[in-house]
Structure formats: structure tokens, C-alpha cells
Amino acid sequence: MNHEYSEKLIVQEVAPRDGLQIEKQWVETHDKIALIDALSTCGFTRIEAGSFVSPKAIPALRDGDAVFGGIRRESGVIYVALVPNVKGAERALAANADELNLVMSASETHNRANMRMSCESSLAGFGDVVRLASARASLNATVATAFGCPFEGHIDEERVVSIARTYREMGIEGITLADTTGMANPRQVARLVTRVLEYVPVADLTLHFHNTRGLGLANVLAAYEAGARRFDAALGGLGGCPFAPGASGNICTEDLVNLCDEMGIPTGIDLPKLIALSRTLPALVGHDVSGQVAKAGRNCDLHPAPDFARAI
Amino acid sequence: MNHEYSEKLIVQEVAPRDGLQIEKQWVETHDKIALIDALSTCGFTRIEAGSFVSPKAIPALRDGDAVFGGIRRESGVIYVALVPNVKGAERALAANADELNLVMSASETHNRANMRMSCESSLAGFGDVVRLASARASLNATVATAFGCPFEGHIDEERVVSIARTYREMGIEGITLADTTGMANPRQVARLVTRVLEYVPVADLTLHFHNTRGLGLANVLAAYEAGARRFDAALGGLGGCPFAPGASGNICTEDLVNLCDEMGIPTGIDLPKLIALSRTLPALVGHDVSGQVAKAGRNCDLHPAPDFARAI
Numbered sequence: 001m002n003h004e005y006s007e008k009l010i011v012q013e014v015a016p017r018d019g020l021q022i023e024k025q026w027v028e029t030h031d032k033i034a035l036i037d038a039l040s041t042c043g044f045t046r047i048e049a050g051s052f053v054s055p056k057a058i059p060a061l062r063d064g065d066a067v068f069g070g071i072r073r074e075s076g077v078i079y080v081a082l083v084p085n086v087k088g089a090e091r092a093l094a095a096n097a098d099e100l101n102l103v104m105s106a107s108e109t110h111n112r113a114n115m116r117m118s119c120e121s122s123l124a125g126f127g128d129v130v131r132l133a134s135a136r137a138s139l140n141a142t143v144a145t146a147f148g149c150p151f152e153g154h155i156d157e158e159r160v161v162s163i164a165r166t167y168r169e170m171g172i173e174g175i176t177l178a179d180t181t182g183m184a185n186p187r188q189v190a191r192l193v194t195r196v197l198e199y200v201p202v203a204d205l206t207l208h209f210h211n212t213r214g215l216g217l218a219n220v221l222a223a224y225e226a227g228a229r230r231f232d233a234a235l236g237g238l239g240g241c242p243f244a245p246g247a248s249g250n251i252c253t254e255d256l257v258n259l260c261d262e263m264g265i266p267t268g269i270d271l272p273k274l275i276a277l278s279r280t281l282p283a284l285v286g287h288d289v290s291g292q293v294a295k296a297g298r299n300c301d302l303h304p305a306p307d308f309a310r311a312i
Numbered sequence: 313m314n315h316e317y318s319e320k321l322i323v324q325e326v327a328p329r330d331g332l333q334i335e336k337q338w339v340e341t342h343d344k345i346a347l348i349d350a351l352s353t354c355g356f357t358r359i360e361a362g363s364f365v366s367p368k369a370i371p372a373l374r375d376g377d378a379v380f381g382g383i384r385r386e387s388g389v390i391y392v393a394l395v396p397n398v399k400g401a402e403r404a405l406a407a408n409a410d411e412l413n414l415v416m417s418a419s420e421t422h423n424r425a426n427m428r429m430s431c432e433s434s435l436a437g438f439g440d441v442v443r444l445a446s447a448r449a450s451l452n453a454t455v456a457t458a459f460g461c462p463f464e465g466h467i468d469e470e471r472v473v474s475i476a477r478t479y480r481e482m483g484i485e486g487i488t489l490a491d492t493t494g495m496a497n498p499r500q501v502a503r504l505v506t507r508v509l510e511y512v513p514v515a516d517l518t519l520h521f522h523n524t525r526g527l528g529l530a531n532v533l534a535a536y537e538a539g540a541r542r543f544d545a546a547l548g549g550l551g552g553c554p555f556a557p558g559a560s561g562n563i564c565t566e567d568l569v570n571l572c573d574e575m576g577i578p579t580g581i582d583l584p585k586l587i588a589l590s591r592t593l594p595a596l597v598g599h600d601v602s603g604q605v606a607k608a609g610r611n612c613d614l615h616p617a618p619d620f621a622r623a624i
Binding site for chain 2: 018110150188213214217218247262291293299300305
């Protein structure tokens with residue numbers, strides 16, 4: 001492993017969106033705003049703060065307008081909103097989202113299950129959003145199930161590359177490759193990142209990993225070593241997979257930042273602050289969360305030696 | 313990442329020892345034997361089946377003699393016993409353990425806390441065990457806290473290298489580098505494995521990682537890429553860290569084998585059988601376990617598409 005680890009790894013915090021969206025316990029609007037405001041002081045440059053989808057589809061995030069309206073905008077932080085269609089984009093623009101994130105799955109079956117439409121319809125809708133929003137906000141589009149589909153299984157890499165190129169040709173600058181249900185492995189990640197970086201500038205590429213099968217951080221490292229620099233992660237590892245009850249969700253932000261700190265990869269994020277914030281999550285969502293470093297502490301948080309050891 | 317992944321990765325299953333040793337609920341001797349017998353049919357070539365330590369120190373494993381006496385010895389499987397001293401070695405030899413595993417910490421403070429003696433006393437005891445046992449069983453010795461100590465923090469790499477060389481010079485062939493409380497990171501792992509492989513043949517080197525801070529599998533991959541081939545892992549991720557309540561313990565065997573299967577690294581281990589066995593653990597130990605793949609299934613365990621998707 002003869003890599004340089006001096007280049008900054010950019011973490012986009014997604015707990016307020018991908019983390020909270022599956023929570024069953026309602027999180028009050030003012031608590032969402034407080035969480036985002038606290039995250040805004042931790043050193044992040046990008047926060048996915050909410051979504052503008054149908055309240056029937058994602059009731060947990062039905063207050064996106066009030067959340068975006070209530071947060072304190074930290075200078076230097078880009079506040080991203082997930083939008084499924086033109087209607088969502090209109091709401092997100094009205095709420096002054098800095099960036100809109102669109103989603104389509106590489107898997108036709110998954111797109112129909114998740115977005116209730118064909119990939120062709122999704123792309124047509126993206127065109128409408130570009131026309132509406134491109135002068136008013138930055139645009140990003142996600143290739144969901146880019147590393148595997150829970151219905152179809154294997155996803156052809158060339159299809160993912162082709163979708164990323166299509167997004168770019170439509171005028172969408174930001175591209176996210178999402179491992180929606182945690183099926184990626186480091187070897188595959190290195191290969192696909194290398195391919196996609198032929199068409200997408202590194203500053204525009206985000207990797208979104210889930211830790212469903214325990215490989216999230218190994219996949220980040222493989223992607224970083226292959227040249228990727230921007231990653232989604234959720235405080236506490238919030239989120240989950242509807243097909244894997246009890247399994248982890250998004251990769252955990254503080255676990256990722258701890259990895260970077262230990263390896264010497266700069267992130268600009270304040271880990272002690274993040275750990276303290278993560279420790280407030282169980283009270284907020286009503287259950288334990290999967291992040292490890294908030295439980296174990298950092299390496300440098302030493303323990304007192306037992307008395308009999310000191311006595312010898 | 314231009315690595316070949318064709319060389320076999322050898323997994324030593326340690327759940328019966330490092331997994332069960334901290335369990336508070338007593339696991340009956342016949343249940344331990346049934347677990348080991350089931351593991352023996354999964355394709356492992358090495359199983360750490362128990363320990364011969366003071367019943368006061370580790371009451372959960374006080375039945376080591378009966379366990380080793382009761383298991384069915386599968387041909388081709390090496391059954392390892394952890395021993396702290398000559399007394400333990402005598403018991404392990406009487407129980408026909410194929411290999412004895414000794415332990416000393418690289419950290420003086422940790423060794424005094426864990427083994428109740430100085431490193432110098434530990435090494436003297438190792439000499440006694442070598443004289444007693446070297447003609448009757450294989451020998452392995454572990455460098456605990458090789459990647460960091462919860463009391464002392466940073467551990468000098470040259471100290472770890474020096475201890476490994478000392479073990480070899482004493483006539484102990486097998487060397488394990490243990491990340492006892494999950495403080496290792498992939499960059500450090502690659503560096504230390506490269507150094508130790510200058511003195512220890514690859515066939516004799518084992519890496520033992522804990523997933524306390526979520527980096528266990530990333531560390532395995534870094535070690536494999538640096539040339540290591542043998543790894544400890546525990547079914548279900550059993551085990552834990554006394555300093556990190558709620559955090560993971562050993563890296564999880566089925567999660568590791570899933571990683572290898574997905575990357576094309578051969579292990580010789582039957583993953584579906586292992587997953588089925590892991591799913592019996594919560595009933596055995598009385599609580600949920602941290603392994604992810606037993607919850608999420610393999611990538612190839614596909615889900616039926618929702619009806620409305622099929623109807624389109």
C-alpha cells in the first residue's frame with residue numbers, strides 16, 4: 001500500500017436526510033433544525049439537510065420546507081436537498097436549498113420500486129428539473145444501486161458509467177454513485193471509481209456507501225485510493241436498509257472521520273464535537289445507533305491502568 | 313489498487329475462545345462442543361477451541377478440559393488452546409490440543425493488567441512452555457496490543473517487531489499480531505505487516521483484529537494486500553472490549569468470508585453454512601450479536617420485487 005494520504009477527504013453529512021428518513025419515531029422540526037445547526041459547526045462543507053418528496057412516501061421528512069426555513073446558514077456550508085421530481089425541485093428552490101440531489105437507480109426494477117417510474121421517465125423528469133433549476137441551484141444526481149440491486153443482483157458497470165455520462169450531458173455536474181443496500185466490495189469500488197473518473201471530474205464525484213454487510217469503510221478506503229475524494233456519511237450511522245432489519249445503514253460519519261484522523265487523511269472535521277453530538281442521537285431517535293467510535297472513544301481517549309498494575 | 317486476490321486467505325475461527333470468554337451467560341459444555349463440532353464442518357483448518365487459564369480469571373471457559381475431550385476431531389483441522397503459563401500448557405497437552413497459543417502484550421501496563429506479570433516474567437514463562445511442549449504440540453505466541461494500548465496509547469512498531477523476533481528465537485514458530493482493543497488503522501497495519509514479514513514466514517503469521525472502531529475488515533484487507541494470509545475471526549463477531557460497552561468485538565467470520573467471496577479471494581469456507589450457524593448464536597449467548605451478513609444475507613440472496621414494480 002504505497003499511497004499518499006495527504007489529500008483532503010470531503011464528508012457530506014447526510015443524517016438529516018438519509019439517516020432520519022426511515023426513523024419511525026417522529027423527530028420534531030425544531031430538533032431537526034438543532035441537529036443541522038450543530039452539524040454546521042463541526043467543519044462540514046456539505047450537509048444533506050432534508051428532502052422534498054411526497055409526505056405520504058416519506059412522512060418522517062414531511063417538514064422539509066420548515067427545516068430549510070429554520071436552519072442557520074453557516075458560511076461555507078452547502079445545504080443540499082433531495083428532490084424526486086419537478087414538484088420537489090420547486091419546493092426546494094422556494095426553501096433556498098443550495099443544491100438539489102436527484103435520484104435514479106441503475107436497476108430498472110429498483111427504480112420502479114423506489115421512484116414508482118421507469119428509468120426513462122426518471123431521466124425525462126431530470127430534464128425538467130435541469131431546465132427549472134440549473135440557473136438557481138447546483139445540481140447533483142445519484143446513481144442508486146450502482147454496485148448491486150437487492151432485486152436484480154449484479155449491475156453491469158458499463159450501465160453505471162453510461163448513466164453517469166448521461167447525467168453530465170444533461171448538465172448535471174455532481175454525480176453520486178450509491179451503494180444503496182450495501183452490496184459493494186472494495187475491488188469493485190476501485191474498478192468502478194477508476195472508470196467513472198474518466199468522465200467525471202474528481203471534484204464532482206461523490207461515493208455513497210452503506211455498511212449493511214460491514215464493508216462501508218473498506219469501500220471508502222478503496223475509493224479514496226482509486227482517486228475519489230467526496231463521501232456521504234451519516235452521524236451515528238443512522239439510516240438502514242429495509243431488507244436487512246438490524247443491519248447498519250449509512251456509513252457512520254464519526255467512524256469515518258476517526259479512520260481519517262488515524263491515517264492522517266485531512267477532513268477539516270472536529271471529531272470530539274462530532275462524537276458528543278452522536279451521543280445525543282439515541283435520545284433523539286429512540287434507539288441505539290450503530291456507530292462504533294461514539295461508544296469506544298478515540299484511540300487517544302486512554303483509560304486509567306488498573307490499580308494493581310500501577311502498584312507493581 | 314492493482315492487487316491479485318487469488319491467494320487463499322486462511323481464517324482461524326476463535327469464537328469458542330475469544331468470543332465466549334467474556335459472555336456473562338454460562339454456555340453449557342455440550343453446547344460449546346456442538347458449536348465447535350459444527351464449525352469443524354464449515355471448512356476451517358484452524359479453530360481456537362478454548363483456553364486453559366485460571367477458572368477465577370475466565371470462569372466462562374473453566375471447562376476447557378471437558379470441551380477438548382468432547383469435540384470430534386475433524387481431519388485437517390488444527391485445534392488450538394490458549395495457555396497463559398506452564399500449568400495451562402500441561403492441561404492443554406493432557407487435553408490433546410494440537411497447538412498452544414501464548415499471549416504477552418507489547419504494552420508493559422497492559423501485560424500487567426491482563427496477565428498479572430511483567431513482560432520479562434511472561435517471556436521467562438514462555439521459555440518454560442517451550443521446553444515442556446515444543447516436542448508435543450505446535451506453538452504460537454501472540455503480541456497483544458500490537459497496534460495500540462488502551463492504557464499507554466501508541467505502541468512503538470520496533471518493539472512489536474522485536475517481540476516477534478524474540479518469540480521466533482525462543483523456538484515459537486507461530487506469531488500473532490493482535491489489535492486487542494481495536495486501535496489499528498489500515499495504513500499502520502500495512503506498515504507493520506511489511507516489517508514483521510521480514511522476520512516471520514508468511515505461513516506462520518496471523519493477524520488478529522477487533523472491530524471496536526469499525527475498521528476490522530479494512531485492516532484485514534490492508535494486511536492481505538501487504539502479504540499476510542492468516543486471520544483470526546469470530547462467528548457472529550462474538551467477543552468484545554471491556555473498555556467499549558456496546559462496541560463490536562472480534563471481526564466477524566461470516567462478514568470476512570463474505571468480503572472474500574465477493575472479492576474472489578478463496579477461503580475454502582462454506583458461507584451459507586456459516587451464516588446458518590451464526591443465526592443460532594443469539595439463543596446461545598442470550599443477546600444480539602454484531603455480525604452483519606447473518607442479518608442482511610449475501611448479495612446473491614435476492615428479494616422479490618414489489619408487486620407494483622412487476623405490474624408495470
